[in-house]
Amino acid sequence: MLALAFLTALAASTALDRTADPHQPARSRDPIALTVPEIRHLLAAVLTPPAMTTARLLHWSAWRRRHQATARRCHYRRRSADEPTG
Template sequence: MALEGVERTAAQIATLAADGHWHRYSAGPGAKGPRFYLWAWARIDTDDTDTTGGCRWLLIRRHPATGELAFYRCYAPAAVPLLTLVRIAGARWAVEESFQAAKGQVGLDHYPVRTWTGWHRHITLAMLALVFLAVLAAGRPGEDPQRVPLTLPEIRRLLAVLVLARPCGIEEVLRWSRWCRRHQAIARRCHYQRRSQS
C-alpha cells in the first residue's frame, strides 16, 4: 500500500508511528473486562484505478503487554474519527465468538457428510440449535445480580443433564448452576475492576 506516494508494507507503516500517535482505546467488553489496546492509523493513498472515492486508512492495533501488531485496512465514504474505526474493528470479536460458540456448543464443525445435501442439513440444524440456545439465554432476565446470566454452554449443560441423563434431582442440578454462575459473577467483577484500574 502507498503512504504519501511511497509503497510500504503495513509493518513499515507501523514503525513510522511515533509514540504520540498511539491511543489507548477499548475494542469492546471481554470476558475479563474491557479489551484495551493501543491504536494508531494512517491515511493510505488510493490507486489510479479507484473511482469510488472515499477515505482509506491502515488501522494498527498493538497489544500493550506483548507489542503484537494487528492490521486492518479500512474504508469509509467520508472521514470518520479513529474511535469509530476502533469500535467497528472490535465488533469482529462478536462474530468470531458466535462461530466459536457454534463450533463448541452445537458441533457446527463436526459434519461427517460427503454430499452437499447432508452438509446443508447438518449446518442448518446446528445453526437452529444455536439460535434455540441463544433465545433461551437472551429471554431469561438476570434474576439475581449476584449471578452471571445463563450462557449458551450452561444452557447446553443443563439440557444435557436434565433431558438426556438424570444422575441427581432437578433441584440439585439447578442449585449447582446457581452456585457456579454466582462464582462466575464474582470473578467477572474482579477481572473488570482489575482491568479498569490498569
C-alpha cells in the first residue's frame, strides 16, 4: 500500500496542469502524463539488472506515451463523431 501511495503521489506531482477544456488533451500531440504503471515500470527497469540502456529505456517510455496519446486522440475523435447532434 505504501508503494502504491508513493507511486500515486509521484504521478500526481509530475502531471502537467490541465486546462478546464476537457477536449484539450485530445488535440495535444504531447505524450500523456506519467502514470502509476509507467512509473512502476521505469523504477523496476532501473532497479533490476540492466536489460537495456537508460537512454533506450527513456526512448521506449516516450514512444509508449506518445502512442497512448495518439490512441486517446483517436478515441475522443471517434466518440465525438458517434454523438448525436441536436
